[in-house]
Amino acid sequence: MATKNFPPNFVWGTATSSYQIEGGWNADGKGPSIWDAFTQIPGRIHEGETGDVACDHYNRWREDVQLMKQLGVNAYRFSIAWSRILPDGTSNQVNQAGIDFYSQLIDELLANGIQPWVTLYHWDLPLALEMEKDGWLNPEIADTFADYAAVCFEHFGDRVKNWITLNEPWVVAVLGYGQGVFAPGRTSNSEPYLAAHHLLLAHAKAVQVYRSRFQPTQGGQIGMSNNCDWREPLTDSPADVEAAQRALEFFVAWFADPVYHGRYPQCMIDRLGDRLPKFSEEEIALLKGSSDFFGLNHYTTMLAADSGGEVVQGNVYGNGGLSEDQDVVLQQDPAWELTKMQWAVVPWGCKKLLHWLADRYDNPPIIITENGGAFPDELKDGQVDDQDRLQFVKSYLTACQETIEEGVQLRGYMLWSFMDNFEWASGYSKRFGIHYVDFETLERIPKASAVWYSKVIAANAIVD
Ligand code: PNW
DSSP states (O other): OOOEEOOTTOEEEEEOOHHHHOOOTTGGGOOOBHHHHHTTSTTSSGGGOOSSSTTOHHHHHHHHHHHHHHHTOSEEEEEOOHHHHSTTSSTTSOOHHHHHHHHHHHHHHHHTTOEEEEEEESSOOBHHHHHHHOGGGSTTHHHHHHHHHHHHHHHHTTTOOEEEEEEOHHHIIIIIHTBOSSTTOOBOSSHHHHHHHHHHHHHHHHHHHIIIIIHHHHOOEEEEEEEOOEEEESSSSHHHHHHHHHHHIIIIIHHHHHHHHSSOOHHHHHHHGGGSOOOOHHHHHHHTTOOSSEEEEOOOEEEEEEOTTOOOOOOTTSSOTTHHHHTEEEEOOTTSOBOTTSOBOOHHHHHHHHHHHHHHTTSOOEEEEEEOOOOOOOOBTTBOOOHHHHHHHHHHHHHHHHHHHTTOOEEEEEEEOSSOOOOGGGTTSOOOOSEEEOTTTOOEEEOHHHHHHHHHHHHTEEOO
16 A cells, blocks of 8 residues: 655644533633533533533643643644633633633643644633624624634734634534524524624634734734535536535535635525625725635535425534525435434545635645544443544545645644544534543543554554
8 A cells, every 4th residue: 555645744633622621611710601501401402411511621631731742743723712711702801810721721732742723713602792792693793703812812822823713603603593503592594694794704803903913923824614514416417516516605615705705605695685794895805815724624425406496494403504595405325334423424525625625715725623523432441442433534534645645735634523522412422532531530541543643643644
């Protein structure tokens, strides 16, 4: 077998997010977030579970950094809990204990040769902003977010050189405001487009603050992480080919076209009428070119067909949110292997998506900021032999490596996730980690996939 080498300086990382791992939900002056509230509503989360303790990373961060060091990653992507820094979401009150927590974590990472990749927003909006201001539905939030971002740049930007403004605005908009399965739990067919609009403006304003006040002296990079799964036409009929294209435009181009081209995709403009807000000339100027790299979270592939005008509802917690606006029906090939999320394992879809993005956005530097899978891990004799996850990562990394050879500028790969954690509406029932977490004792155990991943990183190549 030919050695599958990665380019020099390839970014090898793992990823997590604040609400999913930290716990310490009200420790040391932290304000509540919409996820602290949403998890209290009976019926919303698997077995009523919450992130109150999660992996207790808030207290075990030193141990976690040591595990990362053993893994050999050169990057770690984590998110800042906005309400740990600003308890009511505004910069009127800064919580020094929150600043100290992230500051120490950043120092510890750097002391161990690991570059922090910091996400500013991974869904845990300060509850005060939701209750008092209507969260992402209020245009004011763009400035509020930019103020919060400035506090982070000011305190951490001397050491953090990689910033991600938003994690998966599609999920925030569609699952939070469309299907209502994630916080704040709203259901609507217009609010997702409004929330998305304000998310984009929040990103643009935070980037403006960074570029004007911090980047010139601190010299880091900033971008956004979008989730996108591949959409393969069900048949080669022009209608299905167009349906797959529409599905991708409603998925990722919704957020990436404004950033790279300064406008929404034409098919959204044509189909949504007044439900799609408009950008002013000034906003377009702010948005266009507002990312130094393309952050991609990628998990699966689905087949897309034209619905022929038949009304189809978006499948809950699936990948077809707002399908009714797209006239697209999604399905899986029954031959595909499924993970515990019922997401299909289709590495060639990753390849096709990377090429699609490279073509549409003029071959930008891309970082895969999430990829991984939930599998039925079993702890046996103190070990987890997760060959299924290992094969998953191997197959996707092989696709990535080939795509790089074909000229796509893929600069890094971050495995989701560093450890098992609170998987949103699925609670602790879905394990994505390469470290097993015993949620009784909070002990962490490297799985077979972690041992294998460390060899890949050391070799800078895919190994057996
Ligand atoms: C991403 N969907 O979430 C998130 O960034 C992580 O926090 C999460 O743990 C991970 O993927 C695994 O789920 C998604 O329904 C959640 O399409 C749901 C969807 C996509 C991404």
